[in-house]
Amino acid sequence: MKKTVFLLLLLASLHTQAQEDWKKSVYFDTDRHELRADARQLLDEWCRQLLELPDYAVEIEAHTDSRGSETYNLQLAERRAASVSACMATQGVKVTKTTTKSLGEDQPAFDNDSDEGRQGNRRVDVVIRPVYFSGVDELANGLKRHNRQTYRFDAGKSVKVTAKSGTQLWVEAGSFTLPDGSSPKGNIELSIEESYDLPDMMLAGLHTTSKGKMLVSGGMIYVEATAGGQPLTVKDGAALQLAMPTNMRQEGMQLFYGAPGQGGNLNDWISTQQMAAGSLKERIKSPPQPPLPVMRTVAQVKTNYVGKAPKKPERPGTFTRREPTPPNRDKIKYEPGFFERIFSSKTKLEGKREAKYQVALRRYEYRREKYWDGYKSYEAALQRYEQQLADYQVAYNDWLDRRNAATTTTQLSEEEKKRMMAQYEIDMKNFNLQMAAWEEARNKRLQEFENNFTAVGKTDAASVDYYFYAVTRLGWINCDLFYNIEPEDQTTLVIHDNDAAEERVFVIFKEMKSIMPATLVDGKYQSGKVPKKAAVKIIGYKVQEGKAYLAVHETVAGEKDSYALHYQPSSLKAIRKELEML
Numbered sequence: 001m002k003k004t005v006f007l008l009l010l011l012a013s014l015h016t017q018a019q020e021d022w023k024k025s026v027y028f029d030t031d032r033h034e035l036r037a038d039a040r041q042l043l044d045e046w047c048r049q050l051l052e053l054p055d056y057a058v059e060i061e062a063h064t065d066s067r068g069s070e071t072y073n074l075q076l077a078e079r080r081a082a083s084v085s086a087c088m089a090t091q092g093v094k095v096t097k098t099t100t101k102s103l104g105e106d107q108p109a110f111d112n113d114s115d116e117g118r119q120g121n122r123r124v125d126v127v128i129r130p131v132y133f134s135g136v137d138e139l140a141n142g143l144k145r146h147n148r149q150t151y152r153f154d155a156g157k158s159v160k161v162t163a164k165s166g167t168q169l170w171v172e173a174g175s176f177t178l179p180d181g182s183s184p185k186g187n188i189e190l191s192i193e194e195s196y197d198l199p200d201m202m203l204a205g206l207h208t209t210s211k212g213k214m215l216v217s218g219g220m221i222y223v224e225a226t227a228g229g230q231p232l233t234v235k236d237g238a239a240l241q242l243a244m245p246t247n248m249r250q251e252g253m254q255l256f257y258g259a260p261g262q263g264g265n266l267n268d269w270i271s272t273q274q275m276a277a278g279s280l281k282e283r284i285k286s287p288p289q290p291p292l293p294v295m296r297t298v299a300q301v302k303t304n305y306v307g308k309a310p311k312k313p314e315r316p317g318t319f320t321r322r323e324p325t326p327p328n329r330d331k332i333k334y335e336p337g338f339f340e341r342i343f344s345s346k347t348k349l350e351g352k353r354e355a356k357y358q359v360a361l362r363r364y365e366y367r368r369e370k371y372w373d374g375y376k377s378y379e380a381a382l383q384r385y386e387q388q389l390a391d392y393q394v395a396y397n398d399w400l401d402r403r404n405a406a407t408t409t410t411q412l413s414e415e416e417k418k419r420m421m422a423q424y425e426i427d428m429k430n431f432n433l434q435m436a437a438w439e440e441a442r443n444k445r446l447q448e449f450e451n452n453f454t455a456v457g458k459t460d461a462a463s464v465d466y467y468f469y470a471v472t473r474l475g476w477i478n479c480d481l482f483y484n485i486e487p488e489d490q491t492t493l494v495i496h497d498n499d500a501a502e503e504r505v506f507v508i509f510k511e512m513k514s515i516m517p518a519t520l521v522d523g524k525y526q527s528g529k530v531p532k533k534a535a536v537k538i539i540g541y542k543v544q545e546g547k548a549y550l551a552v553h554e555t556v557a558g559e560k561d562s563y564a565l566h567y568q569p570s571s572l573k574a575i576r577k578e579l580e581m582l
Contacts, residue, residue, distance in 0.1 A: 022046070022128040026084065027119060030067075033079035035087055043084065043126070047091035050128055051571075058093065060084055061125040065118035084124045132546025136502045139543050142572050143579070145203035148222075150191045151456050155184045155227060160453040164460045165194040166245035167221055169471075170280075170453055175240060176225055176232040183235075184227035193222040196245070198508060198582040201515055202539075207506070208480060208514045210256060210269040212528045216512050218253050218276075218467055218479035219244045225474060233322065234472050241283055243466040244479045249278070251481075255469045258476025260323055269478050272318045276467035276479065281442060283468050284449050290434040293427035295420065304406040310395040313388040319378040322473055324367040327360035483512065483531070491532045493518065494562040495525040495540070503542040505565070508582060509534055524562070532558035537582070540565045541575055550575050 024046060026039035035043070050056055062081035064073040133139045153159045155176070161169045171190070178184055195201045196219040201208070204222075208215040221244070225232040234240065253276040256269040277283050334353035336344060412420070467479050495505055495518055505518040505525045512534070518525035530536070533556055540551040551565035 023125060025123045025125050028080055028122045033076060033083050035083050040087060043087045044091060046126060047088055047093050051092055056131055057129040059127040063121050063123050065121040080124050133543045133548060136504055136543050139541060139548050140205060140504055143203055143576055144205055148191045148193045150189055152187050152189050153456055155186060155188050158453045159456045161190060162457040162459050163192045163194055165196050166459045167192060167194055168243040170241035175235055175238040177235040178230055178232060184232060186227065189226050191224045195220040198513060199580045202579045202582060206266055207517045209516055209528060210271060214483040214514060214516060214528060214530060215480040216483050216514050218246055220476060220478045222476050223474045234474060239470040239472050242469045242471045245466055247464050249465050253467050253479050253481050256478035256480050257473055266476055274469060276469060280468055281446055283470060284446055289438055290431060293424060293431050295424035302408050303403060306402045306406050309399050310392055312392055313385060315385055316378060316381040319375060321371060321374055323371050324364055326364050327357060329357050332357040332360060485529055485531050489532050490529040491558040492529060493527040493557060495538060496562060496564045497523055497525055501542045501544050503540045505540040508537045508539060510582060511535060530557050538563060538565065542567065548575060550578060552578060
C-alpha cells in the first residue's frame, strides 16, 4: 500500500516555466514514521537549496511496503508524509495545501519479497519543481494579494453589506441591471476587495495618481456584482450608498472611479467631483431645511434694479459610462446542431467559433470607439465649462459693481432697531421649532432607510469615522484628495535604468499614503511632480533569466538630481514581505 501526498506551494494563478525537477528520497525503518538522522540531514540540505529559488512547487509521495493491513499502511504513509512536511516547515518551506491520493499496493517501485526491496518501498519521495518567471508582468501578477469577499443575497431584497475592513454598502432592491437591460432575478453575488493601507494597495497593483497628479488615499475598494454568471451594472438613476472607514477624516476627500487598462488592470483614476459626506444623513434625501432668520439693526438698504445677475454655467455631469471589456476568445462558444455536429469537421466548427469571436471583437471595437468618442466629448465639454466659468466670473463682477453703485444705505433710528430686534427674536423662536421638527423628520427618514435593509456580512475592524458617497458604477472605487504642490516646492525623481530588463518602479510616500508609479522616458524612469523634502521609498522589481530581482532605496525628494537602484536576487516571498512592511 502506498499513499501520495501533494503539497502545492505555488499560487495557482502563476503560469510557470519549470526547469528540471529534483527528485530525492528519504527512507524509514520498518513500522516507523520518525525521520532518521541521515534523512533529516538530507531534508535540511534540500530546503536550503529550495529557498534560493525564485519560487517552487513541491510534491511529496509517501510509500510503505506491503506488510501490514491496508488501513494500517495508509495511516503509516500519512504519518511519514507528515514527518517530512513538518521537517521542511521548520526550514521555512511552508505547506499551504495538501492533497492526498491512494495509489494502492499494486504499484510498488521495488519488489516486496526481499529485504532490499521492502527498504526501497519504505520511503518518501520529495519532488521539487523550480518555478521561473517569463517576465515582469507574471511577477507582478504573482505578487497580487487577492482578498475578494463574496456576499450572496436575493435580488428582490435591499441589503446592507459590511465587509471585513469596515466598508459598508447599502444596495436597494432594483439597483442593478443585466447586459440586456433587464432586472436580475434570483440571487446576486456581490464581491468586494478592500485596500486601505499601502501594502494592500501595492499588492493589488494600485497607485494613487490621477492624470499624473499626486493623490493622497483614504482607501480603495473593488466592487463587482453578477447574477447567473452575467455581469451587473448600476441601473441609470440608481445609486449605491457607500461608507469607507477612516481613523481620521481629512477635508477634500472626493470619489474617484478607476479607468481600466489592458487585462483589466487599473490604468488611471477619474475624479467625479463628488465630495465626501460626513454622515449617511447627508446622503439620504431629507425635507428642505428651514431658512435661518436674518436681522438688520444697523441700516436699511435699498438697491435700484440693475437687471438680473448673470447665470452661472452648469458643470457637465460626471462621465459614468464604463469602458467596454474585450471579448475573451476562450469563452466564445459555438453550439452546432445535431446534424452539423455529426457531419462537420472539427476545423470547420472551429472556424465558425472563430467567426463568432470576430463578430464579438468588431462589436467590442465599435463600442470602445463610441466610448472614447463620448469621453473626448466629455473632456471638451469640461474645457468649455472652464472657459464659460471664467467669462461668468467677469460678467458677475461687472454686475456686482453696477449693483453696488445703485445701492443706498439709510441708518435706522433706535426705535426701529428695537422693533426689528423684537421681530428677530420671534423669528428665531419659530426657526428653532421648525429645526426641531426638521431634525425629527430627518432622523425618521434615516431610520426608515436603515429598516429597509437586511444586514449581510460583518467587520473585523473598528472604525472611528467614515466617508460617505453615492456610487453609480462598479469596478475600482477610490476615496482620495489631490495633493496640491506649489511650483517652487515641486521636483521630479529620475531613476536610472542600467539594463534592458523591464522594471516596475514605484515612489512611495508613507506619511501621505500615496503611491506614484515611475514611467520610462528616454531610458530613465521618472516620477510625476512630487513635493520636495518629502521622505520617500523607491521600490523596483524586475525579472532576468527567469529570476526575480528587488531594489529598495530610501531618500528625501529633491536631495539628488537622479538615483540608481541596486537590484538583488529575490523571491516572491521576499518581495511580498518588503511590500507588507510599508
